[in-house]
Amino acid sequence: MDTNAWAILAKLLELSADEFSNHGCNDFDLPNTPENNALMVALEKRNSEEEFKEYGLNISKDGKKIYANDAILMSYFAHLARELAGIEE
Numbered sequence: 001m002d003t004n005a006w007a008i009l010a011k012l013l014e015l016s017a018d019e020f021s022n023h024g025c026n027d028f029d030l031p032n033t034p035e036n037n038a039l040m041v042a043l044e045k046r047n048s049e050e051e052f053k054e055y056g057l058n059i060s061k062d063g064k065k066i067y068a069n070d071a072i073l074m075s076y077f078a079h080l081a082r083e084l085a086g087i088e089e
Contacts, residue, residue: 006085013078021071028070032063040066043076 001009020026030036040057058067082089 001084003085006081007087010078010081010085010087013074013081017071017074017078020074026070028068028073029060029065030068032059032066036066040068043068043072046076046079047072 030040037057044057059065060067079089
């Protein structure tokens with residue numbers, strides 16, 4: 001993808017995140033893998049490092065899933081797309 005496509009994707013994800021955040025708390029679960037664990041750590045530290053230190057990851061009781069919020073994931077991926085497009089926040 002070129003930088004224009006990344007910029008458009010970032011805008012779409014921002015709009016989606018805003019819309020989904022108005023629907024209440026929408027859980028999105030991911031398999032508890034090292035890759036998803038690292039993604040959630042990066043996401044949580046970007047959003048609120050203090051909250052992350054206090055609460056850590058939200059993992060299912062059986063340890064197989066990581067719970068996230070769909071709007072926060074979209075917002076984080078919009079941030080990454082803006083970085084790839086060279087857009088300042």
